[in-house]
Amino acid sequence: MSHNTFGHLFRVTTFGESHGPAIGCVIDGCPPLIPVSEAEIQVFLDRRRPGRSRHTSQRREADKVKILSGVFDNGEGRQVTTGTPIALVIGNTDQRPKDYGEIKDKFRPGHADFTYEEKYGIRDYRGGGRQSARETAMRVAAGALARNVVPYMRVRGALIQLGPHRIERERWDWGEVDKNPFFCPDPQAAKHWEGYLDQIRKAGSSCGAVIEVVIEGVPAGLGAPVYAKLDQDLASALMSINAVKGVEIGAGFEAAALTGEENADEMRMKRGKPVFLSNKAGGILGGISTGQDIVARFAVKPTSSILSPRRTVDRAGRNTEIVTKGRHDPCVGIRAVPVGEAMAACVIADHYLRHRAQMGRGGGDLS
């Protein structure tokens, strides 16, 4: 039982505060001989890095990852895991000494300042300390490794709603996702969002978002009844991302309004294999993967750091107001896309190992 670890067999423990010397993680339980290098992890970190467009925070963090352990030459010049814990660190470079006065003593609405103070009686207030979304960089790093653990798995995410504006599903094009600053699969929506978000940012305001993650190549049989359900662990993993307020699988909340006939994913044999004729289930039945694409969505609340003054109280118990200055993302949902992908990858990797444990090579469709 750990507060800062996720996963059971593919375990990731993160540490570090926003303005301390470094953030980092330890990945334990990873199989040996999985290819990994700093450069390969960096590719994913760079997708999450701030300052890639005017639509994300202008903070400058190089986010250069360093591998401290668990990796060795496989004898052919390739860096691979050895089966021992892999420690990764990222130095914090953009910690300019500044006056933390306001944030030190006032509780920012929507932030965890008040609850950390209530819980611990002390908090590292510099840049949000441990509550900072900077921690998610380590999730992305761990996810980069997780992707290599499950053969044939492909994990992709996309922003499908920015503020109140949804994409059109019929225009979905995965090829567009990396061509706009929103990870948006609908080029028309992306265009429209540019103007919308400029307006939000200039007003010192913020907005929320909805992200969809799709995982292809997951064999049927991963997950387990009744408290190790794949959807349950995805819900837990995605809800653990900063600012997330909702998670759904497949048809999700819309399933409530369907009839049993509409919701049933019927089956047929196709080239000697059973296939489903639809995917309302989002690739999971009874907590176990069906072999279809796994589809999960999560909602991110608007960034709590805004320029409009908000009423709050301070540590001394006085009424006051606060304006959260700084270089904030007008929509934290955008950079949550690679984070959601990474969490999903880690969950599948974990269940892949769990399945191997119980089934060995004799059972399931991994054999």
Place this chain on the structure above:
Amino acid sequence: MSHNTFGHLFRVTTFGESHGPAIGCVIDGCPPLIPVSEAEIQVFLDRRRPGRSRHTSQRREADKVKILSGVFDNGEGRQVTTGTPIALVIGNTDQRPKDYGEIKDKFRPGHADFTYEEKYGIRDYRGGGRQSARETAMRVAAGALARNVVPYMRVRGALIQLGPHRIERERWDWGEVDKNPFFCPDPQAAKHWEGYLDQIRKAGSSCGAVIEVVIEGVPAGLGAPVYAKLDQDLASALMSINAVKGVEIGAGFEAAALTGEENADEMRMKRGKPVFLSNKAGGILGGISTGQDIVARFAVKPTSSILSPRRTVDRAGRNTEIVTKGRHDPCVGIRAVPVGEAMAACVIADHYLRHRAQMGRGGGDLS
């Protein structure tokens, strides 16, 4: 790491299949001297029991719970926990010998028949075996105990949407919840739902639902960063309930469409204590309770067992059709209300113990 256990310090392990000799659970980690008796648990089990109205399954299960261990006389004639594991069992009484032929060989769409078969290569097909929602009786039993672990906590649930029909929030009256067969807090909606569900049932169809759970009396400070967030564990617990496809906290998915100004729960001092002026956060900030009501919602898909024939395949790999006869709930969401309450109670009890571990009596607001 366990497939059939939930909770970390207040741990519940369930066992049993729908048509085996019994279902049961073991609750470990419960503090000693907590009052509990078979009669007190039975009250909650009776709320979940089938056959209480024409709107739920007409199966007859007495669901009589028996305590096997962990409870002793406190010296004053009161049954209390002793700090050792509490085992509960419920005998399965309504297992009429019948022909399981169809369900034995065909995969019912929306059920876990196919995925269990893929995973394990064997399954107890009688009544759904381990995938049966009958398992949730043990969650309700464990929840009855969890309610007594956290002082001042009150956990209540309500059905807020049946099929496509939502309640009106302004008509919400907790006093109505136990006066209609739907656990509906809006008497007008309940009236309307009667006709709607009669129609669904007579057509051999089914519908989904949305449930809201409200937890009062949770002190500020429960939960923990960054992978032991209270909302994360609630999401996991609620998503683990059969047929659940979505979970949200506070404003949930609607938060995505809000601005930062709209979403901020501002604070003011009131009678010497900090209070929030709204509760978009659903009582949780940074994964830690704020002291406000905790508000969670979850969506249940329509019952997969319906009378309309659905296309499917059988174990031999042949195309076929199936009609799921039997005494099924037209909306499994109704009986999910006491289950959702129980899961929420267990999560809070677990975090209450976790908080005590790290804080002792010197810290937090439990002192």
Place this chain on the structure above:
Amino acid sequence: MSHNTFGHLFRVTTFGESHGPAIGCVIDGCPPLIPVSEAEIQVFLDRRRPGRSRHTSQRREADKVKILSGVFDNGEGRQVTTGTPIALVIGNTDQRPKDYGEIKDKFRPGHADFTYEEKYGIRDYRGGGRQSARETAMRVAAGALARNVVPYMRVRGALIQLGPHRIERERWDWGEVDKNPFFCPDPQAAKHWEGYLDQIRKAGSSCGAVIEVVIEGVPAGLGAPVYAKLDQDLASALMSINAVKGVEIGAGFEAAALTGEENADEMRMKRGKPVFLSNKAGGILGGISTGQDIVARFAVKPTSSILSPRRTVDRAGRNTEIVTKGRHDPCVGIRAVPVGEAMAACVIADHYLRHRAQMGRGGGDLS
């Protein structure tokens, strides 16, 4: 984290008190399709059952095990596991109503009466409640299943010291173990022990013992650095048995007196495979199995329930004396032999599944 569970992937949770309605366990994580039946488990339970000779307790417990879940017909008339939790119960039959007065209020030296009272403020004093060695019946039952999980594994135990009397290793004959009431592999020692233990028993006294467990057929590669060492988990499992005060692996405490030259298990190729020329290591190097026999020993203290009056205090804080009457084993170490075997089997089964998780079929010598 659980007080009443052992194992990580092959997890056993036990419950029940000595004089409650039943004791039982839930085994979670067991692979599917493992053959198991009540009759097969019973064979092992019968070895641990009291009253098999005049040298063990004359209590009468039928110890009849009942399977409540997790087992199903494999389609060919064989009962096998399904991959879901296996619950086992044994009813307590020999609970004659009696006066628990003395044991209720006085702390028996060497027993856990005082510490339970200090910890919990309440205890089920009837027959020792949860501290009773009756709990070990469930370990033996779980061990019976664990033996079938690891192919080719054979787990055997023997009593090698009774009170101060050791066996002679050169007379070791596994065939003798089940031919005397001590599980003693040295027929001459067994003969001698009869007289010794008669004398101890008639004097109302008791004595301790040392047990050796040997596990054959464990492939090289099980276990893991640095906190999942196979010897560490064996030490934990054996030390958790009632009355155990010491555990050692291979040369054990004697290794302290050896030189590096004496202690080195040298290696040589033999029929194309590396073999060790000795086994001072007890089959484990760096926490990982070498492929040799695994050898563990544990020391059991003398039964604390004796007829000589001992000084103690009571719950009211008064000096007093106590004589522990009843049908006690003069040497609890004897019946600890099948318990030690069972714990060892469970540890290996757990690590076998852990190894499969990390290695899959590509690595290690399980492929």
Place this chain on the structure above:
Amino acid sequence: MSHNTFGHLFRVTTFGESHGPAIGCVIDGCPPLIPVSEAEIQVFLDRRRPGRSRHTSQRREADKVKILSGVFDNGEGRQVTTGTPIALVIGNTDQRPKDYGEIKDKFRPGHADFTYEEKYGIRDYRGGGRQSARETAMRVAAGALARNVVPYMRVRGALIQLGPHRIERERWDWGEVDKNPFFCPDPQAAKHWEGYLDQIRKAGSSCGAVIEVVIEGVPAGLGAPVYAKLDQDLASALMSINAVKGVEIGAGFEAAALTGEENADEMRMKRGKPVFLSNKAGGILGGISTGQDIVARFAVKPTSSILSPRRTVDRAGRNTEIVTKGRHDPCVGIRAVPVGEAMAACVIADHYLRHRAQMGRGGGDLS
């Protein structure tokens, strides 16, 4: 479930290889407001550091610890924990580029070279990689923090046997322990050992040792039945230390030769409190602390790295010999003293938090 983590609520995850860039650990679950600084941890690290006398390895490792996270100013200039994960690292400074040829391809008897290779199919052979006792530096660092978690606790260790030479218990003087290079409490024995170990070292040989750890100030009530016994967790923790082959509590293996009368720790009231008249139990009954001193011993095998050539095989499956050159400890047991203390401190800290979780302030003797 983790291979590189120990503890449940006070959790320590270590990482790093002997000759990688750094070793480190993450401590999670530590209460907030516990005083800690690099200097305070360093004191304990320095006791374990090599090269402090001619009797330990002449390797030069500064072993300078650096805190990366989880510590903050308490507002009064004191560094304290914040309740978030504490990451510690120690850079590896003495990694001279050298020819690892022999150790790369040959399996050193007594080392884990063969078993790592069998398990993982790859290993970082430089300096033993992850199997190196260098990892124990992080245990000592974590133990330094654990000591501050439990009020009034004092953990001390001593070498009581070097090779075949035992100390005399009646000469035990804790004040002597830090006055000789052996952590020996008996000044006469220490004198004698100097000559003995000089001889061993000059011969290129090695010897084993026995260490005793005594923990004072542990309140009654820590530990739990039946698989969270305090002695069980101590056994696991001590057995996880490199080269340990046996663990015992209180009278340990000698208890086997005692009668029930001799082994009973009788009780009497003394100044209104129950006290024990002896401590054969080593401070633990039924797995729960009695309030007496906790006494544990562990045996360390002789250093496997010796200068006499030993027969072995290489990776290619050829018979060969190996001589392990380098700067090795003639008796690794000496530097195991601070490691044993640290592990014991961590186990007690863990159970202290576990006790608080289940009992709160209402129960046990912590109130």
